[in-house]
Amino acid sequence: MIKKIMFVWGVLLGTVNADPSIPEQIRVPAGNKPVLSAHAKGDQIYQCSVDNNKYFWKIQAPDARLYDAQGQIVGNHYAGPIWEYKEGSRVVGRVVNKADIAPETSISWLLVEVIEHKGNGLFSNVKYINRVNTHGGLPPLSGCDANHLGSEKRVPYTADYIFYAN
Numbered sequence: 001m002i003k004k005i006m007f008v009w010g011v012l013l014g015t016v017n018a019d020p021s022i023p024e025q026i027r028v029p030a031g032n033k034p035v036l037s038a039h040a041k042g043d044q045i046y047q048c049s050v051d052n053n054k055y056f057w058k059i060q061a062p063d064a065r066l067y068d069a070q071g072q073i074v075g076n077h078y079a080g081p082i083w084e085y086k087e088g089s090r091v092v093g094r095v096v097n098k099a100d101i102a103p104e105t106s107i108s109w110l111l112v113e114v115i116e117h118k119g120n121g122l123f124s125n126v127k128y129i130n131r132v133n134t135h136g137g138l139p140p141l142s143g144c145d146a147n148h149l150g151s152e153k154r155v156p157y158t159a160d161y162i163f164y165a166n
Helices: 002-016
Strands: 033-051 054-067 073-078 082-085 090-099 109-118 126-136 152-165
Touching: 033 073, 054 152, 090 126
Parallel strands: none
Antiparallel strands: 033 054, 033 152, 054 073, 073 082, 082 090, 090 109, 109 126, 126 152
């Protein structure tokens, strides 16, 4: 009976703690606190490229809308990479590290460091961004060859972005 109770307790604990944790390699430095969590829905844009006679889909840019918890659009995410909040503040980032959580089905989770700010508003003090809970967005598996060189393909993706300031 005690083993059965312990098993049920373990299952309940697993259910309570089912939220995905952020892997250590993409955690923001201590002292940074979340200022916004936004759900992104859009596309990853790829271009057919060639290197040493090998054709491949090269990432060009994201093109996504950012949504708040009520499903309202609060911003955009596009080439740069740039994240822009609805009141006009925006940040440019550079990838610091990544975690491949489900590489066969989804783009990587990321730690992004903000390298440029523009405008006054919510993003004015953002220092880091996490991209987590990704779905889709991987490069196409076919269709890139000499006949399609330079062509672009959009691949749908979703992700959650967490913006941090100190």
